[in-house]
Amino acid sequence: MSDIIPIIIVFAYMVLCLALGGYGLKDSLKSGQADQGSDFFLAGRQISPFMASMTYIATVFSALVFLGSVGIYYNLGIGFNILLLSEMAAVAIFFPTIGKMFWKLAEKHDFVTPADLVSHRFGGSSLIRLLVGIISLAFIFPFMAVQIVGISYVMVTVTNNWLSYPAAVIFIAVVLAIYISLGGYRSVVWTDAIQVFMLGGAMLLTFIVIVTKFDVPQIFTHVLSVRGAIFNTPGPVPVYKLGMWITQFLMIGIGFVLMPQLWVRIYAVKKVQGLRNISLYFIGATAVLFLFAFIFAVVCADFYSTKKILPDKLILTFLFEHSPRWLAATLLTGAIAASMSTIDSLVLCISSIVTRDLYSKLYKPEVPKNEVLWGRVISVLLLVISAVLAFFPPPLFFGVLIDVMYPGIIALAPATIIGLLWKRASQGGAVLSLVVGACLAIYLVATKQNPMGLYSGLWVFLASALGLWLGSLIMPVQAGKEYNYAQDIAG
């Protein structure tokens, strides 16, 4: 009996997601714009400030928060907080300034993808569109595949091996494919909002279970003596040395705000004030949820510091050993929800990049009607590929984010951000910047290097910025054709 309840809970949640997919489709048909790309990919840019915040948070927080962050705090210690501090500071500064510029430009020119904006800034260049599309795609794809790994771990544990790992991977991929292809962004926004509350509730309940069942102050005091490095830098595995700490603080936030799936969320907001909601809700939620995650990591360190358990599975193991099965299953459904909300956004975003940047705008500019159909087909295809990749899980979830995704996305920063602010940045400069940045990012990611002990993203940023500057000097903008943001949004 106790094994059936978790299965019912998980399946009920999946049915809810499918129902919301149907609702998204109905809503889209009602809007009369169901055949428009901007409706399928961005819900017609009519997302209210509150829902925009929820979908932003849901997209950021995935299995990484519940499983990954506990694992990484346990492995690398509190130094991991630099990632959060960097993301928060970047969001706080970026949203009211550059984010506002993004929003205004998107509203004016009907942008759907990141490449729409960058290519527009540099005179509608197809080459720049292609480069931005490829870079976005190449570096966020591994992150999407990792998410399915996270959910499948949880599904197998929750159902007590009733679903095998391969069956869990396929099951999740099918549910996602159905609800994403039904309602597109409209479905995703609704499921995201529910998923945020499920994740928050699950973490809060887990916290309550822990503080009511254990003497937390006693655990902390004990862990200070047996694994004190958790509370210190550079940490148990000494990653966070001073150089790494500073350079991650400077760079990670830039990669974060430019992640394509988050970038396009700026476009979808109905009013510019919605940007304020997004930044505040995100920063507040991060501060609360990761404090919980850190406490969970300390508690797990007390129980498992002498046992060999995959760090990402610590909290899973802990919950099933120390709380009733039905409760553990309910809580972990929150982790499933968190990951699904991230994958759906990634799928939709990548699908829009492939459909628009790599296909429709380059080869078939005259057939925008096909965009939604293509969007659906590609979404399903992406999930199939991710499911296949999920059979090769990485050692640490957050490793993928920090070591693979951010360095690549940072290559977009100079052409995008400096490009908007520096009038004389030229098309040639942007191409050079993107090519140099992406090549260096691929090299550093492939060889797993952080030269001179400084974060790889810093070198990518510097090389890419140098490329923009040099390229703009060698191939300057014609006199009188400099980019002017104020004129762009006014004219």
Added chain:
Amino acid sequence: MQQKKSSAKWYPIWMVIILAVLLAYPGKTGFAGWLPWSMIITFGLMWVIYIAAAVFAKEQLSEDQEER
């Protein structure tokens, strides 16, 4: 012009936050209670960023009243 001025006065605040991040680095475990210094400093800093962001965003975005 006014927009530029209001942005400029925020630079020192962000500089202080960046310095605070650097100071948080050594993260000494400190007193032997159950709340080590490293935890108080880094999680506390998150709330400082939150408050700074709230005021900054309000100021930068309140000038725009346009709706779609």
